[in-house]
Amino acid sequence: MPVVLKSEQVWREVERQLFAVLGVVTPAGEPRTVGICYVVRDRQLYIVTGRETWKARHIEKNPRVSLTVMVAKRIPFLPWIPIPAATVSFQGEATIHSPSEVAPEILRRLTRGAEFSPEVASQICVVKVEPKGEFLTYGIGVSLLAMRKPEK
Numbered sequence: 001m002p003v004v005l006k007s008e009q010v011w012r013e014v015e016r017q018l019f020a021v022l023g024v025v026t027p028a029g030e031p032r033t034v035g036i037c038y039v040v041r042d043r044q045l046y047i048v049t050g051r052e053t054w055k056a057r058h059i060e061k062n063p064r065v066s067l068t069v070m071v072a073k074r075i076p077f078l079p080w081i082p083i084p085a086a087t088v089s090f091q092g093e094a095t096i097h098s099p100s101e102v103a104p105e106i107l108r109r110l111t112r113g114a115e116f117s118p119e120v121a122s123q124i125c126v127v128k129v130e131p132k133g134e135f136l137t138y139g140i141g142v143s144l145l146a147m148r149k150p151e152k
Helices: 007-016 054-061 104-110
Strands: 019-025 031-037 039-041 044-050 064-071 086-097 124-138
Touching (some): 007 124, 031 044, 031 054, 044 054, 044 104, 104 124
Antiparallel strands (some): 019 031, 019 064, 039 044
């Protein structure tokens, strides 16, 4: 029987994490993914990257992205028992912003408080992802014992 989750439960899990896999599409229509660190504010995700990185260039051409957030599952004191990570996946619309267009609190959280010279700041950008559609989850709200048997 599938677990019925409320949106708030899923958002709580997304907000607790800091790592996800971002999926983009190249101008040639090829899928690409990259691991990213993010912060959440007002149910939107923010990512900092170089202005000239391939992910920023691909997002400028095609703002449709996907994100998969991994939620590690471990049994306390028994970490050697393999349990697959839970996941939250969704699609979104990404936009590119200069650091000055983002709330200082978001930028501070993204950069872990690092200060940048104007030269370096001109070389970075912030990607804002607004989720669209439904969340797809695996293992969220499922007990650790049940996670040992992925077929369930």
